[in-house]
Amino acid sequence: MTVVAQRRLRALPGLPGELGGRDGRIPAWAYSWGVAGLFAVLYTLLSVRRHDQQLTAGFDLGIFEQAVRAYAHLQAPITPLKGAGFDVLGDHFSPAVALLAPLYRVFPSPVTLLVAQSVLFALAIVPLADWARRTRGPRAALVVGLGVGASWGIVQAADFDFHEIAFAVPLIAFAVRALGEERWRAAALWSLPLLLVKEDQGLTVAAIGVYVALLGPRRLGLWLTAAGALGTCFEVLVLLPALNEHGGFDYWQQVTGGGSATTGGVTQAGGDGSLVGLLLHVPWPGVKWLTVLMLLGPTAFLAVRSPLTLLCAPTLLWRFASGNSHYWGVAYHYSAVLMPIVFGGFVHALGRLPLRRRVRRGLLAGSAAVTLALIPFFPLRELAFPSEWTTSPHVRAADAVLSEIPDGVTVAASNRLAAQLVHRTTVTLVCSPQTTPGPAWVVVDSTDSKAVAPCSSDAAEAALAGFEAQGYQLIDTRDGVTLLRR
Template structure:
C-alpha cells in the first residue's frame, strides 16, 4: 500500500476524531491568539521564551536579558531548537501559540487510538477523545501564554500508542522529544519506563523488546534529569537554581530536603493533604474523568513524579489545574482512566457471563445489550463529570487571581491602537524596558527588560533598568505592579536621568533618554503625579524594599552638579543645596527640583518637604509636597552627617505667563502644618520658605 493510500486510510478510520481535533484546535488557537493580541499575555514566561527562541534563531544561542543571561541556566529546553527554525520562517509569537494549540488538540488522536484498542469501541474512544479535549486543564494550559512543556501531552500519548502497536523506535523518538522539553521530564520518563517493563506486556509481541524499551527509557530519563539538574544547569547559571527556594520548607538544601522526606514522611503528608489548595487540586484533576483513573493505580502512578514535585512546592500555582505544571500529569490521568474503564468493562462482562442460565433467556441480558448499556452508561458518566468540571472551571472565563499567578482572558484593559502607534516609533533592535502585557509583543530584539520587575527591584538603581527606551502604560498595574515604586521610577527617569516623552496617548507612554526637550513630557509627568496623589503613593510596600529604595537617595557629599547653598532650619536640619533638572524653562515643561538635606542629630518626627514656584506677586503657580525621597527615606531614618537627595517634580502650568518666577523650599510637620523656621535671618525667605533661585519662563521651542 502506498503512502498516499496509508494516509487516506488513516483519515477515513479517524475521520470523526480528526474533525473534533480540527474544530478544537481552531478554538484553542483562536482564543490564545486573540488573548495575546488584546495585550493579556505576559513577559513571564511568554516574553522570555519568545526572546530566547528569537535570539537562538539569530545565532545568540539561548541568550536572554530578562531573568538570566543564559536561559539554559534557568530551564534546559532543547525543544527551543526546532522552534527557532520555525522563527526563522515566521518570527511572530503567534506562531508559538499556534503550535501549542495544535499539539494540544492533536493529542486526542493517539488517545482515541489507545481507548479504541483497550475498550474495543469507537463510541467510547470518541467519548474519551472528547473528554480530553474538554478537560479543563487542557484549556487552561493553552490559555496561559506559551510553554513548550505542554507539548509532552502529545508526545507521551504518541509514545504510548506507538509502544502498544510494537513500534519501539518511533515511540522512543517521541520520548526523546518529551525529554528535551524540560529538565525534569526524565523523571516522568523513568516512571513510564517502569510501567512499560512491568505492566504494558500484552500489546507488545516480544517481551524482550518490551523489557529493553522500558529499561532504556527508565535509565536514560533518570540519568538525563539528574545530570541536567545537578550539573549542567548550575554550570550555566553559576550556582544552584532558584527553583529550590520553592521547597525551602523541607530544608535548607537538597540534602536537608531529602532527609525530611525520608525521616518525616508523616509530617510531609499531613502538610500536603491538609492544605485546601492541594486538596482542591487533587479533586479537580480526577473529577472530569469521573474518577475512573483510580481504577488503574499503576498507570496513574506514572504521574507520581510530576505530581510529587508539584505538590511539594510551596508555590500555589504548581498545585493547580490552571498552569503548565499539569502537562506531564494529563496523559496518565487519561491512560489510567481508559485502563480503569477497560477493567470495569471486563468485570461487568464477567458478571454477565456468570448469570445463572436457569433464569432463562428473558431474565438474562445478552452480551451485546450489556455492551451497549456499558457504552452509553460510560459516555453519560464522562459527560456528566465533564459538565460538572466546566461548571467549576471554565477555561475561557474563569478568573484566575490570588493565591495564584494572575492569568487574564479576553478583557481589553489597554488601548491596542495607542500601543501600536508607540511601538512604531521604536527602532527594531533598540533595548527597551516595558510592561508585562507589552513585553511579548516587543520580544524580537536582543535586549528586553521589564520597567517594573519585582524580582529585580534591588538589583537596579532606583528600581528600573536605565535603557534608552521605555514603553509604558501608566494605569496598567496588573501582575502586582507596585504603584508607589512604579510612579516614583517614572518621575526619577524624567527628573534625574533625562527621559523625554516621544508619545503619550490613552496613558500609553514612550520615553527616550535624550537631550532634546519633547512637548509631551510635562503632561506625562503631571499624569504620573496625579495618579500618585490619587492613591498610588499609598501602595503597600515591604519594609526591606522601602529601606533599599531609600538608600538610593543617600550620599556622602553634595554632588558636583548641585548648587551649594546651606540653609539652616530648626531641629538641626540643613538644606545643603539644590539642583534643577532644566536649564531652560517653558510653560508645560516638567521641572524637578532636587533638595539635598542634612541633619546634625537624629530626628523623632517625620517631616514633609515642599517646593513652590511663585509669581512676583507671591502667588503659588505650582508646588510639590512630599516626604523626602518619595517617602522612601523619611526624616526619622536620617543619620547625622549623611545627605539625603529629595526630588520634587511638577509640570509648569501650560498657560503660565512668560517672565520671572521664584523657587522656594521648606519643611514642615504634617501633623500640625507648622513650618520649621529658618535659623539664619540673612537668607531670603517668605513665611519660612527659603528662596532658592529665580527662573525665567521663556517661549517654548516646540511647536
C-alpha cells in the same frame, strides 16, 4: 480470538458497531484528526486574542520568544528579560523549543509560538481518540477526543502564554497509548525526548520505565528508568548550574518543600526541611485533594482502575511537596502534562475491564457530563463572550504608543507591554537592573498589575520615575501608558 486478531479486526474500515473503523457516516480519521483540528483552532483563537488584548507578558511569552529568536539566528538562547547575558538553558533545561526556530525565522512573531503551542496541544488528542475508537468504538472516541481537548489542564495552559511543556503533552499521549497497547519499544522511543523538554520530565520517563519493567521487557524498563532518573539528576545538578549565572538551580528551594519559597513577592510555606515535615506537607492543604479530584473527575473516576494513571505520581509529588502554592492547584499550565495520562488510563480501563455495555455507556456519559460541566469555569468559555472579540480603548491607546518605538532599539518595558515588543526590539523589564548606557526607550503601562513576574505596577511606576530623574524625555502618554526616550 487472539489479541492480534482483535486489533486487526478493529482496524477494518467497514465493520459496524463498537469494533468498526467507521460508523457508516463519519470517517475514522474524523474522531481523532478532525477533533484535534477543531481544538487547534479553538486554542489558537483563545491564545492569539489574549495576546491581542495585551494579556500575555514578558514572563513567560516574551522569555520564550527571546530564546526562540536567538535560536532562529543560530545564537545562544540569551534572554534579556531574565537578565543581562542570561542563558535560558540555565533557568529550565528546554532545548526542545529550538525546534520552533525555523518556523520563527520565516514568521518572526509571538503568534508563531502561540499557534505552534496550540497545534502541539491538539496533537495529543490524536493517539488517545484513535485508541478509544479502536478499543470501544466511535462513541468512546468522541468522548475521549472532546474530553482531552476541553480538559481544564490543557485549556489553562493554552490560555497562559507559551511554555515548553507544549512539546511534552503530545509525547506523553503517544507514549501512554503505546504502553496501553503493550508496544514497549514505541513507548520508550516516545518518552525519551521528554528529557529535552524540561528537567522534571525525566521523572515521568523513569515512571514509564518502571511500568515497562513490571509489565513488559524488564531490561528495557530498567534502562528507561535509569535514563529518566539519571537524566533529571544530571540536568538539575550539573547542566543547569553550569549554565546559570548563579551557579545553581534557581527553583531548588521551591521544589524541595523545605523552609519556604518566594514567588511573585509572596512567601509560600513549605515543610520544615525534614523527611517527616515533607511527608506531612505533601497531602495538605485541601487544594491538593481538589486537584486530584479535578484530574480524575473528567474520566468518571474510571482512570483509577488503570495502572497507567500512576504515571501522574512523579509530577504530583514534586508539585505537592513544593513550598510554592502556585504548583498545588488547577491554575496555570502545570497540569497539562497530566491530562493525557488520566485520559490514557480512562481508555485503558475501558478496554481491559469486563464492563457491561450499559455500565460502559454510563461511564462515557458521566465523563462527557463532567467535561461539559467544567467548561464554563475555564478559559474556553471566553470565546463565547462578545468582549473577547472587541478591542478596548486602553489597548488601542497602548498600541498607538508602542507604534512610536522604532524597530531594532533597546527598550525597558512593563511586563505585559514587553510581550508586544520582543519580535522587533531588544526588551528588558523596566524594573530590572539596566546596563550602561541605559535603554534607548522606556514604556510603562500603569495598569499592568501582573504580580507573578517580578515587576508589579508599583515597581514599574517607581522605575519609570527613576528614568525621568535621569533625564529621559517624555514622548507620549495615553490612558496610563507612558513612553520615554533617552
